Amino acid sequence: MQMVEIAQCLAFEEKEPRKVKLKGHIYSCRNFGNLTFLHLRDRTGVIQVVVEEPRLLAQVQTLALETPVLIEGELVSTPKGGSEIKLHFLKTLSEPSLNLPVEISKDKKMASLNLKSMLDYRPLTLRNEKTRAIFKIEAVLCAAFREFLSFEGFTEIHSPKIVSTGTEGGAQVFKLDYFGRPAFLAQSPQFYKQMMVGVFERVFEIGPVYRAEEHDTSRHLNEYVSMDFEMGFIESEEDVINMQVRLLKHMFARLAKDCSHELSLWQAQVPVIKETIPQIDLEEAIKLLESNFLWRAVQGDLDPEGEKLLCAYFSEKEESELVYVRRYPLSARPFYTMPYGQYASRSFDLLFRGLEITTGGQRIHKAEELVAGMQRVGLSSDEFSDYLQCFQYGMPPHGGLAIGLERLAKQLLELPNVRLASLFPRDRQRISP
DSSP states (O other): OEEOOHHHHHTOOOSSOEEEEEEEEEEEEEEOSSOEEEEEEETTEEEEEEEOSHHHHHHHTTOOTTOEEEEEEEEEEOTTSSEEEEEEEEEESOOOSSOOSSOTTOHHHHHHSOHHHHHHTHHHHTTSHHHHHHHHHHHHHHHHHHHHHHHTTOEEOOOOSEESSOSSOSSOSOEEEETTEEEEEOSOSHHHHHHHHHHHSEEEEEEEEEOOOOOOSTTOOSEEEEEEEEEESOSSHHHHHHHHHHHHHHHHHHHHHHOHHHHHHTTOOOOOOOSOOOEEEHHHHHHHHHHHHOOOOBTTBOOHHHHHHHHHHHHHHHOOSEEEEEOOBGGGSOTTBOEETTTEESEEEEEETTEEEEEEEEEOOOHHHHHHHHHHTTOOGGGGHHHHHHHHTOOOOEEEEEEEHHHHHHHHHTOSOGGGGSSSOBOSSOOOO
């Protein structure tokens, strides 16, 4: 008898039944006296199992939900389309010692859970099919990111997460004791990406980053997954933008192909990028919002409301759910950002359905200009001697960006809180499970 997975059973369309063997968890159970319907869950999906034999009815009625089992049965096509399994044999692989504190098989019950309960019971709530779909989608996004950039000649790197100084300076770093010396958790792989441009020219990384920001909003995490790339020998930040547009087209196409079921669970629509993604300078965006929506800028920047209004405008006028905002003030960007004129910078954010999901731009590639940038923001170049080393021996014009994985998933699925897009979120209040 063949051992199969549920996805294979769900695709069964033959008229003649077939004997199969499966392993999985008891996801739900409905008893009707002389008939019981089980739903079995494995990594590939959920299928209905029909129990009719008296000896099996007595056995399954004693099983707790989420019990791991091995079953044998007859795979049949149903009159309404689809398939189910008529149970012939069941073996319990282990017995849960506690009953479930949440009804993970019921989407309505899960949707009514408050955020605290959803996260306190995270090892269990992740077993819900709809919740699990979030992380299948994120896995495919990462795989597509890696696939596209590898094809484009980028080399994957893995940079340290314990560093001797903050990437951008400032106080938004987590300090730790490193064998009696002060150290920090990395805010980003930025310095290492730039160093490696001098080695491989094109590099990318997928990994955690840490921000000691005292935010407690639906948009912020203190640890999140950043998808970064950096590329050398560019003409301007437009080369970085053009690369990302092509990258996103590939990621979204791969998502639509490989995650149609997971997207359908959330009734999510993958955005369509026609030719390119529209761009607007920050100064123009502020004027547009002020004249069309009576919105007022906060310290010369876009606030969350401004980001939502701007995306709504471009969605209606240009049928694009994404928009690049360029030319942020030099004073609002890290010291390594390439200037554009006296006050602006060659930097950009990418907004998606009202939320920034990407920050990027062209970097300064001359050592003396980097030192001047450090001085401008009150940093000592002595603290960055290792970083400056590669520039002192020659670096090409380069630039890059970072995409927040959880934010991208949040916006794709229209989740109310970015914590729901994090396996085990870390914020100001939470450091477990």
